[in-house]
Amino acid sequence: MRDGRSNKKEPKVKLNHLIRAPEVRVIDDEGTMLGVMTPQKAVEIAESRGLDLVEVAPTAKPPTCKIMDYGKFLYEQKKKAQESKKKQVIIDIKELQLRPRTDVHDVNVKLGQARKFLLSGDKVKLSMRFRGREMAHQEIGLELIKKFLKDLEEVAIVESPPKIEGQQAFVMIAPDAAKIKLYKKARPAEFKKKVAVEKETKKPE
Secondary structure (H helix, E strand, O other), X not given: OOOXXXXXXXXOOOEHHXXXXXXXXXXXXXXXXXXXXXXXXXXXXXXXXXXXXXXXEOOOOOOEEEEEOHHHHHHHHHHHHHHHHHHOOOOXXXXXXXXXXXXXXXXXXXXXXXXXXXXOOOEEEEEEEOOHXXXXXXXXXXXXXXXXXXXXXXXXXXXXXXXXXXXXXXXXXXXXXXXXXXXXXXXXXXXXXXXXXXXXXXXXX
C-alpha cells in the first residue's frame, strides 16, 4: 500500500491521503459501489484490505475513487503500453538512386535491394539526378524508372507517378501487403530458408 504523504512529488493520479475532496464516491476492489463517504473513511477501508484508494474520476461530483493495488495497476498499465508499442509497425523510407545510363547489372542490384526493403515492409524512394546533356533527354531516365517500377509491381504499389523537379526525378514505392502475401506463398522454400537463416544469426554466442 502506498501513502501519498510520503511522496516528494504528487503523482498525476491522486491516491490515499492526497485526495482532498470533502466527499468521494467509492468503488471497492471487486467493483461493488460502496457509496459516498469521506476520503478518510475510504482510505481506512482500503488500508484494512492492504490496498490503495485511487481517484479515478476527479471531475465527477463527488469525485469517484476506486480501491485497488496501485502498484499492480501501474505495472499492468506499463505492460499494456509496451505490448501496444510492440504491435506498432514502424515503416522506414529507404532511398535508392539511379542514373539515366545505369548499366543492367547495377539496375538489377538496385532492384534486389528495393524488393528486399519492400518485403520487409519499408517504403522505397527511387530518385534519379540528371546532369549536363542528360537534361535534354529526361525521357531516357523516365523509361528506366518505369521499367524499374514494372519489375517491382508484384510486391509493391506506386504511391504517385514519377515527378521531375529541377534536375531530379523521383517516385515513392510502398509495399502491398496482399501482393507480398501471394509473392511469399508462391516461394515457400525460399522464405522458409530465410527465416531459418535469420533465427540462426540471432542465436546468442
